[in-house]
Amino acid sequence: MTDVMTEASGATQRSSAARALGPDGAPAYDLIELLFFAYRDFVRDADEALAAYGFGRAHHRVLHFVDRNPGLRVTELLDILKITKQSLGRVLRELIDQGFIIQREGASDRRQRLLFVTERGDALALKLAHLQTERISRALEGCGDDVGAAARRFLFAMVDPEERDAVARLAMPGRPRGGRA
Amino acid sequence: MTDVMTEASGATQRSSAARALGPDGAPAYDLIELLFFAYRDFVRDADEALAAYGFGRAHHRVLHFVDRNPGLRVTELLDILKITKQSLGRVLRELIDQGFIIQREGASDRRQRLLFVTERGDALALKLAHLQTERISRALEGCGDDVGAAARRFLFAMVDPEERDAVARLAMPGRPRGGRA
DNA sequence: GGGATAAGTCAATATGACTGACGTAATGAC
DNA sequence: GTCATTACGTCAGTCATATTGACTTATCCC
Numbered sequence: 001m002t003d004v005m006t007e008a009s010g011a012t013q014r015s016s017a018a019r020a021l022g023p024d025g026a027p028a029y030d031l032i033e034l035l036f037f038a039y040r041d042f043v044r045d046a047d048e049a050l051a052a053y054g055f056g057r058a059h060h061r062v063l064h065f066v067d068r069n070p071g072l073r074v075t076e077l078l079d080i081l082k083i084t085k086q087s088l089g090r091v092l093r094e095l096i097d098q099g100f101i102i103q104r105e106g107a108s109d110r111r112q113r114l115l116f117v118t119e120r121g122d123a124l125a126l127k128l129a130h131l132q133t134e135r136i137s138r139a140l141e142g143c144g145d146d147v148g149a150a151a152r153r154f155l156f157a158m159v160d161p162e163e164r165d166a167v168a169r170l171a172m173p174g175r176p177r178g179g180r181a
Numbered sequence: 182m183t184d185v186m187t188e189a190s191g192a193t194q195r196s197s198a199a200r201a202l203g204p205d206g207a208p209a210y211d212l213i214e215l216l217f218f219a220y221r222d223f224v225r226d227a228d229e230a231l232a233a234y235g236f237g238r239a240h241h242r243v244l245h246f247v248d249r250n251p252g253l254r255v256t257e258l259l260d261i262l263k264i265t266k267q268s269l270g271r272v273l274r275e276l277i278d279q280g281f282i283i284q285r286e287g288a289s290d291r292r293q294r295l296l297f298v299t300e301r302g303d304a305l306a307l308k309l310a311h312l313q314t315e316r317i318s319r320a321l322e323g324c325g326d327d328v329g330a331a332a333r334r335f336l337f338a339m340v341d342p343e344e345r346d347a348v349a350r351l352a353m354p355g356r357p358r359g360g361r362a
Numbered sequence: 363g364g365g366a367t368a369a370g371t372c373a374a375t376a377t378g379a380c381t382g383a384c385g386t387a388a389t390g391a392c
Numbered sequence: 393g394t395c396a397t398t399a400c401g402t403c404a405g406t407c408a409t410a411t412t413g414a415c416t417t418a419t420c421c422c
Contacts, residue, residue, distance in 0.1 A: 027313070029356065030333060032314070033351060034337055036242070037340050038336040039220050042339055068214075129208035129209075136209045136213070140335070148335075154335075155332075158316060159215075163222065171215050171218065
């Protein structure tokens with residue numbers, strides 16, 4: 001087994017962790033735990049609303065990204081969510097069967113099934129986004145002025161470097177809401 | 182793509198809330214999505230390491246909070262994780278059976294089973310914390326000076342108000358590492 | 363003694379994920 | 393026109409994490 005402990009506590013060379021987080025290279029327990037607690041409560045808002053539709057977190061994610069990116073291809077969605085197409089299968093089917101999402105053949109490539117939200121889907125996506133935005137807004141109100149910008153920078157920097165281009169394209173501030181089908 | 186992320190939106194001066202929502206009350210899609218992507222990658226570090234032990238994310242959470250809070254009672258752990266004792270059951274059993282956690286009868290109340298990590302459990306908890314700290318440190322390095330403090334403030338403000346006391350007690354910056362059994 | 367509390371357990375179920383294999387249709391290169 | 397590749401879907405089986413509900417045991421405290 002790789003001896004992580006000696007590597008971590010060895011005083012000879014200071015890792016980036018040690019530099020950023022204290023003289024003794026102590027773990028950043030506060031941020032680790034804050035991320036856990038903040039995310040735990042953040043997703044719970046939407047979870048509760050989704051239960052009324054018989055949907056779960058997975059449905060929300062699909063609906064959200066289709067709402068934000070009309071005409072999204074299935075492959076692109078899989079790449080965003082980092083799940084397999086089998087995992088997506090059931091969730092997408094339910095959203096389509098219940099009229100929240102529709103598929104259209106690609107104009108240039110007829111193998112593609114482009115995804116769009118319906119009016120109903122857009123309404124639900126927007127409702128959930130507003131719930132989450134309420135929590136975010138209240139959080140930012142209680143903080144200093146630049147905290148929103150700093151939070152964006154920090155969260156963006158937490159993303160895998162090789163994913164940042166894709167994330168920047170998707171999560172760009174002020175990007176307009178997409179249209180419906 | 183730093184320019185994308187450094188850009189704080191509002192040209193007009195509004196309240197923090199209005200800025201978060203945008204000029205037209207639009208959802209805070211950027212922060213919603215950044216939270217998703219940041220958390221997705223954040224937990225993946227530990228997930229990969231845990232796979233080698235046959236453990237999952239649930240084991241990590243239990244191990245982490247027991248490591249950080251030696252002598253934790255089962256009820257307290259359930260309250261932190263917000264899961265049922267049935268859900269905790271299997272995970273805790275496996276951690277105990279494989280020698281990562283031990284239980285001790287409470288001294289004053291013999292109904293209690295106080296939880297402690299073993300040396301082995303402490304080593305694994307620390308290894309996982311270091312993995313996550315590495316990502317956090319690298320993220321903070323790429324940001325401005327006050328971003329760490331701002332991120333803490335933002336994440337803390339994202340927690341349910343009625344949970345904040347409990348979270349503050351657990352995730353206080355600079356809180357010392359707990360001891361083993 | 364008796365009610366409340368701490369913890370554990372059995373059973374059934376839901377959700378979200380996985381791997382692997384296979385099928386179908388369309389594209390695009392040769 | 394054939395053929396490999398791509399996009400998508402699906403069948404089958406499995407695993408991890410979570411749920412509700414019911415019940416037990418031991419202990420505490422009034």
